[in-house]
Amino acid sequence: MRWGVFLDRDGTLVPNAHHPTRPDQLKLYRSTLPGLKLLRGSGAKLLVASNQSVVARGMLSEAGLRAMDRYLKQLVRQGGTSLQGAYYCPHHPDFSRACACRKPKAGLLRQGLKEHGLKAGACYMVGDSKTDLQAGRALGMKTVLVLTGYGRSVRSAALRNKLADHITSNVYGAAKWILRDRALTKV
Ligand SMILES: [Mg+2]
Numbered sequence: 628m629r630w631g632v633f634l635d636r637d638g639t640l641v642p643n644a645h646h647p648t649r650p651d652q653l654k655l656y657r658s659t660l661p662g663l664k665l666l667r668g669s670g671a672k673l674l675v676a677s678n679q680s681v682v683a684r685g686m687l688s689e690a691g692l693r694a695m696d697r698y699l700k701q702l703v704r705q706g707g708t709s710l711q712g713a714y715y716c717p718h719h720p721d722f723s724r725a726c727a728c729r730k731p732k733a734g735l736l737r738q739g740l741k742e743h744g745l746k747a748g749a750c751y752m753v754g755d756s757k758t759d760l761q762a763g764r765a766l767g768m769k770t771v772l773v774l775t776g777y778g779r780s781v782r783s784a785a786l787r788n789k790l791a792d793h794i795t796s797n798v799y800g801a802a803k804w805i806l807r808d809r810a811l812t813k814v
């Protein structure tokens with residue numbers, strides 16, 4: 628069966644930087660490649676879903692955003708695995724317009740599902756913010772909160788609101804849980 632894992636970028640795959648606009652601000656966490664390899668080795672489509680309001684704020688062009696995306700994919704490729712897609716919301720309601728793609732809305736995830744022929748029920752959303760979990764939940768995906776990035780500050784709210792199916796230290800922990808969960812829930 629086709630299945631997929633959506634991953635937030637900042638605070639999940641790479642450490643948070645304040646409004647990152649340059650490729651050299653993207654450095655993978657040590658847990659990222661082992662986690663991605665584990666998931667990819669089990670046949671998951673790996674899809675990035677990321678809010679990048681730096682574009683709406685006028686700090687980065689669409690071309691600049693694409694350059695950062697190319698760099699991220701290159702880092703992952705050099706590390707021996709690959710991302711199958713990446714979806715970015717360039718908007719921000721205060722600087723551009725309201726949109727249907729900025730997480731916690733589910734537009735980015737919906738686009739990824741469509742382009743890869745995936746069902747939400749066969750997908751997971753991994754991120755370090757409440758909005759990541761909310762976007763996944765909106766479509767009925769299982770959600771994993773990682774404690775990198777903003778994860779630690781989000782943890783209690785995620786628990787209180789039951790936003791996460793699992794909470795773990797990083798992307799590698801998320802990958803291990805996801806594979807266990809799939810093994811348990813497969814009929
Ligand atoms: Mg994040």
Ligand SMILES: [Zn+2]
Pocket residue numbers: 716717718719726727728729
């Ligand atoms: Zn948007």
